[in-house]
Amino acid sequence: MNGYIDLWVNVSSDLERIAGIARLMGYRYIGLEDHGFKWKTREFNNVKFVKRITIEARSEKEIREKIRGVKVNYPIVAVKPLSIQVARFAARDGRADLVVLDKDTIEYIDKTQASMMKQFGKPLEVCINCFLKASSREKGMIFRRIRLFHYYSVPIVYSSGASRWNELIHPKSISALLSTLVDVPKASIIYGLSSIPLEILTRNNVR
């Protein structure tokens, strides 16, 4: 077994500690948000850190500029769309690996987006800490989006979005949390924590 994969951790220091905790939780790969690291991938305590970038954009022109040449330095490219045009562009574009669903992007992730992402096989990234930190109304909106994307059979990747060491979440807890809160089957959550992220890493020659 290859273990679990957390594609979004947003810490800049104390990587060895994070690796130790992640290893304890059963993670093998961690997608680390770029904080000026000079490496693309690095291994601590048998946990491989993979550099990732999250691109925020409001217009198609902006996303086109920001995404140009980015794949050379970052194995994982996620897009945080702040407009419908950017969301549609991210669903179509081959350089974007993930489309992030959080409180800032819920408005732009709709039915059309779901069918487009299904058509292009683009996974949606659900950040668990973003979900927990959101207000009750936003939580409800995220809940509906996750259900919708499940209904459309769009691949979903679950990541912690941790910005501190104690924000990492055990995969078992993620599956328990989502199966009770969002009524998503446990098997599909485990799939979104292991197989789908592994496909992304394999596609980007990280493994």
Next chain:
Amino acid sequence: MIQVILVYIALIISIVSLLIVLLMYSLIKRIRLQLDLIIKKDVEEALTKVKKIRRRYIVFSIISEHDFDKRELEKAIRKKLALLYGIISLAKADPQLVFYDPRLKRGVIRTSHVMKDYVLAALSIIRNIDGKQLLIIPIKTTGTIKKAKKIMYTIKTKT
């Protein structure tokens, strides 16, 4: 002569058919009665039978620089569970910290088998207790306390 024989045959056939009808009627009646009894029994069972609650023991490990005592840990778990799922779920789950080793920073939580996932989810969102940062990692879920204690002391989970 032939006419008399034919009349007799017709009479016998009619008597036999009448007998068959009567037999079938009694048979169907008996089957219906038995079916009614089975259905009634099932309904009664479904109405009266309450599923037995089985216990589950969650072995967990704490990662923190600070020390915590059993009471404050249990209080934090209950508080988070109530915050996440409400008081009714808290009553159903009734998580009890049955065992905690402060030296190893590991413990065992007892809950019901139906609410196991709720407790696991609540454990993941405890980030600090009275300002002291911590992370709770569920190691294993078992059905007996004996096995839970064995796991607690044998499993290697050093960071």
